[in-house]
Amino acid sequence: MKVVVSAPGVVKFFGEHAVVYGTGAIAASIDRRLYVTARLRNNGEVKIAAYDLSTHGVIVTLKPNGEIVVGTDYGKVIPAIAYVRKAIELTREYLGERAGVELEIKSDMPVGAGLGTSAAVSVATVFAYATITGHELEKREIAKLGHRTELTVQGAASPMDTAVATYGGLLYIKPTSSSPIIEPVRKGAELPTVIGYVKRVATTKELVAWVRKLRDKYTKLIDQIIWAIGELVERARVAIEKGELGTVGELMNINHGLLEALGVSDKRLNDMVYAARMAGAIGAKLSGAGGGGCMLALAPNKLKEVAAAIAIANGTPIITELGVEGVRVEKVEK
Ligand code: PMV
Numbered sequence: 001m002k003v004v005v006s007a008p009g010v011v012k013f014f015g016e017h018a019v020v021y022g023t024g025a026i027a028a029s030i031d032r033r034l035y036v037t038a039r040l041r042n043n044g045e046v047k048i049a050a051y052d053l054s055t056h057g058v059i060v061t062l063k064p065n066g067e068i069v070v071g072t073d074y075g076k077v078i079p080a081i082a083y084v085r086k087a088i089e090l091t092r093e094y095l096g097e098r099a100g101v102e103l104e105i106k107s108d109m110p111v112g113a114g115l116g117t118s119a120a121v122s123v124a125t126v127f128a129y130a131t132i133t134g135h136e137l138e139k140r141e142i143a144k145l146g147h148r149t150e151l152t153v154q155g156a157a158s159p160m161d162t163a164v165a166t167y168g169g170l171l172y173i174k175p176t177s178s179s180p181i182i183e184p185v186r187k188g189a190e191l192p193t194v195i196g197y198v199k200r201v202a203t204t205k206e207l208v209a210w211v212r213k214l215r216d217k218y219t220k221l222i223d224q225i226i227w228a229i230g231e232l233v234e235r236a237r238v239a240i241e242k243g244e245l246g247t248v249g250e251l252m253n254i255n256h257g258l259l260e261a262l263g264v265s266d267k268r269l270n271d272m273v274y275a276a277r278m279a280g281a282i283g284a285k286l287s288g289a290g291g292g293g294c295m296l297a298l299a300p301n302k303l304k305e306v307a308a309a310i311a312i313a314n315g316t317p318i319i320t321e322l323g324v325e326g327v328r329v330e331k332v333e334k
Contacts, residue, residue: 249283
């Protein structure tokens with residue numbers, strides 16, 4: 001028996017970093033997906049074949065006694081598959097299930113570029129493992145297990161990416177001390193966007209830690225920036241629902257400035273952001289943790305021009321549809 005599950009990538013529209021401190025955020029699924037194919041194994045082993053990591057393709061076997069056998073020797077592989085390993089461990093625990101499984105992971109988006117691939121792989125692995133072992137999980141349970149996976153691997157993670165990878169759509173997410181608030185945001189007008197990305201030089205974990213350190217040193221100052229981001233997210237939500245794209249764009253620009261103040265942008269991201277604005281984008285900001293990775297531009301009637309400007313600024317542009325379906329079973333073969 002074989003099961004194929006897919007989950008979409010995620011762009012952060014508003015509120016990244018501040019969301020770690022409990023403010024709201026707005027993020028959307030994109031029409032690039034990550035695929036997990038699961039087959040049962042009868043010896044209790046977990047075998048993971050990952051084909052699209054930034055390192056070369058590699059095959060890793062996790063023995064029931066905890067031993068790890070790596071088919072190809074690349075040091076970066078273990079952290080990269082940490083999400084898959086943890087997602088399986090938590091799902092097994094949750095379901096009280098020990099079946100061995102073989103997983104094959106493919107991505108039609110760049111991995112580790114800030115498009116939420118760690119959330120997509122966590123959520124898709126949870127769902128694929130549950131489905132191949134004959135369990136039904138609700139979306140709420142998938143999102144929760146996916147979030148716990150990211151939390152354990154990264155140390156700190158908001159529920160934003162795993163919620164969007166699970167439910168899809170354009171979502172407002174606000175962590176609370178119990179379950180996060182997750183609500184769809186209705187678009188009053190289309191949001192034609194272009195993503196630009198460059199190679200990332202720091203991990204999400206490092207950047208979240210960087211902001212924490214800055215906040216420890218300048219608590220009052222940084223708390224006001226976090227508050228201002230939270231405030232603009234609430235305004236952005238209203239502007240998106242009313243279809244006021246000019247305001248949405250302005251708020252993206254303000255959000256970029258505040259992320260820059262937190263020290264998570266870099267020259268390559270700023271170059272793409274300015275190039276996009278000069279080519280006619282009505283708003284542009286870094287998207288995600290920063291340190292390279294992604295930016296997002298709102299560019300009604302200027303998608304091609306903005307994509308070209310991002311390419312000239314040494315980024316890779318992706319014109320994408322926002323708000324596609326979340327995690328889903330693509331195929332079941334008996
Ligand atoms: O690294 P990314 O693109 O998945 O974005 C992380 C977003 C943060 O707000 C910085 C962290 C989080 O867990 O929400």
